[in-house]
Amino acid sequence: MAVIGAGDFIGGEIAKKFAAEGFTVFAGRRNGEKLAPLVRDIEAAGGEIHARSLDARKEDEIISFLNDADKHAPLEVCIFNIGANVNFPILETTERVFRKVWEMACFGGFLMGREAARVMVPRNRGSIFFTGATASLRGRAGYAAFSGAKHALRALAQSMAKELGPQGIHVAHLIIDGAIDTEFIREGFPERYALKEREGIVNPERIADTYWMLHQQSRDAWTHELELRPWIESW
Amino acid sequence: MAVIGAGDFIGGEIAKKFAAEGFTVFAGRRNGEKLAPLVRDIEAAGGEIHARSLDARKEDEIISFLNDADKHAPLEVCIFNIGANVNFPILETTERVFRKVWEMACFGGFLMGREAARVMVPRNRGSIFFTGATASLRGRAGYAAFSGAKHALRALAQSMAKELGPQGIHVAHLIIDGAIDTEFIREGFPERYALKEREGIVNPERIADTYWMLHQQSRDAWTHELELRPWIESW
Amino acid sequence: MAVIGAGDFIGGEIAKKFAAEGFTVFAGRRNGEKLAPLVRDIEAAGGEIHARSLDARKEDEIISFLNDADKHAPLEVCIFNIGANVNFPILETTERVFRKVWEMACFGGFLMGREAARVMVPRNRGSIFFTGATASLRGRAGYAAFSGAKHALRALAQSMAKELGPQGIHVAHLIIDGAIDTEFIREGFPERYALKEREGIVNPERIADTYWMLHQQSRDAWTHELELRPWIESW
Amino acid sequence: MAVIGAGDFIGGEIAKKFAAEGFTVFAGRRNGEKLAPLVRDIEAAGGEIHARSLDARKEDEIISFLNDADKHAPLEVCIFNIGANVNFPILETTERVFRKVWEMACFGGFLMGREAARVMVPRNRGSIFFTGATASLRGRAGYAAFSGAKHALRALAQSMAKELGPQGIHVAHLIIDGAIDTEFIREGFPERYALKEREGIVNPERIADTYWMLHQQSRDAWTHELELRPWIESW
16 A cells, blocks of 8 residues: 655554555655654554655656555555645735645645556556545635645546546545644644643544545445544534 | 434344444334334344334424433434435425425434434433435435435534534434445346446445444544445446 | 515515516515505506515415416516524424424425426426525534525525426526625624625625526526625625 | 636637726737637727737736736736636546646636736725636546646635635636537537527627626625526536
């Protein structure tokens, strides 16, 4: 299995979960050296992981990453987890930001999705999952770039699900809402983080479990979209 | 736990699943005598079930059904599974049909949801789940009555989820799409039913598993809506 | 043309607009005597209006109201404008309220829509419009009854639009968002009402103009749903 | 006023409509020479139009185009009408196609929207409109690139509407569904085109009228999204 955007939190937990279930994990992130703690954790637990530096916006890098993964163990699961949550008033949204957010949060997903499909379609099996957000569903002041990229990723997931479902490929899109238990929240929003004690922020393990559950679904009853949010979240 | 609309298929499987997991099941349907096979199955497997005749459109019947259930075992899960899928051109949709479909598919859900909440809110825990359909999401020629009732049930579920989530109650709405493995499909749509061999129709056990999974979710990551459909379904 | 729910504001303005455009208006509201000022205004302007007491939840009353209207002038436009905006926590939502809100805001719309269709379909022309709200689109804490009824009305409008469009009947649903310039806002929410000076609340004439515009649309380019909200409204 | 994507049909009709209403029109399209017939028509009718070659994906070209337009007549209306409707199975969607469709159908819209806002915000008035499609609302097999770009454009429009509405700028998104009376349909889909006789395909003049109507809306009742489709269209 491969996870692209194997950050310290969600992506890392997904990697751990699938490794614990016996999958050989290929994990890619911009700076592969940052994957060292994840590699250590997974190997200490007896799992197998291959960590790579990967610029998901580069077609050739995606192709060789996935081909490599498929050589180690036939590619059954491929997860795209790159975010790019930025917030700028429209007049301060530069061309560079608008383009980069789309390239990271959508274009990379397209490259991964297409190349995963290329491997999986001849076998008529496999799971391709994408991480979404509330911004996937509606625009919001200050979020033209981010919600544009997330809407586009959702349209990609839905188009692929409709095309590839009847070919045996399970494509799903997860909308994660609310604060997640990450360093970003812990250090930047301590009041928010204090809600952790009463399960007010999402534990990344729960997200990883959900990806696992989706991969376990029998093909007579596939979920193509679901959302996850903490109980106290208003929406 | 209580399931209202414990039909031969989905509702029955939900009852079996929760009984197998150790829950005392209260099952209600219009004609309680038809629950005999379900009672036999669950008891043969060592489970506990109480079967009742129940008109879900009657406030007093719902109240006494749920109070009774709560006395046998504190009510933790309450599931509304009554459908009313009818199809009439608008000019042939009688006042009686329009009203009855709403009473069965929405009003009964309101009564169950409110009374389940009355029991659960003081304890700040519990799951209230509703079965939806594609008609919950969009209208369609010939479905003014059914999609109206299903849209209303979804609005009820969403309103309750937003109000009761912060009080510890997990409210969710499941959209089941595509043919389900029921007698109705087996006898009425044999060509469709033949798809069963290749998992082209939904196995009710998968639906029951999904209700169970939702009840197991930790409150830091609740799903309030998801859909289930067979891999070959076009949508 | 007929307007049901010809209140002092939106419905009344719709009546005035169509009367000014030369239509014979049939206006119904629960207490027909309250239509006296509207009758006076329209007649003073040289228009023709027939005011009736009408309980829109009664099939026979709707039938005779519309037949009567059709005798005075072939029924080309029929508008449903009954609201029932109430707000109760779910535990305080009585059976009576839940049912009555649905009967007023949805069931009456069904009766009107179906009977208008009965008159219009043989002629393959006519407009049937429904007034919606933000609650038509999403549930909200405290709005299980109201948003349920509004969701159901929208599903009715959409189902009818899909079925009757190809028969030449234009069915549309208008989502009116934000405060409207009514006595209710003027007296109950004076701070909000003060926004009127800077066009911060909706002028009912603008809504009436929109209904008129929709009726004027050529059938090669029909709108089935649109929303209207003040510029300062957050959403 | 400025229209970007002033094609032979929709964009051209928009230009004619606003010219006929007295606006000085700035029209841009990739190959400005193709605007000659439009210039001839508008000038023959006594209108004023400035035609330019414009690559909407180039920030500097958009900036100078809009600044130029604003010098001729203060920019009150700015319309983005570039489409890029392509259809490829996911495995045949090249990196180049995926990127180009987004650049044309979304990125150009962002550049135009932002630069129009830069001119309009200090004046607290102006209209910025975007042309959408059914693909703006849902993905579809074969449309990962197109629906991705259209979803992103819609998210841009919605984010801008929410941010700029309270600053007096009217941002709207029009969903045009069904065949439009263009050379593309006339030559490529003659059976479909034959529906023209019974108004089965959209007359671009109706679309232009709708853009005009939106610009005329009073700010107490703005529409941010509407759809247009022919009466016989199934949806």
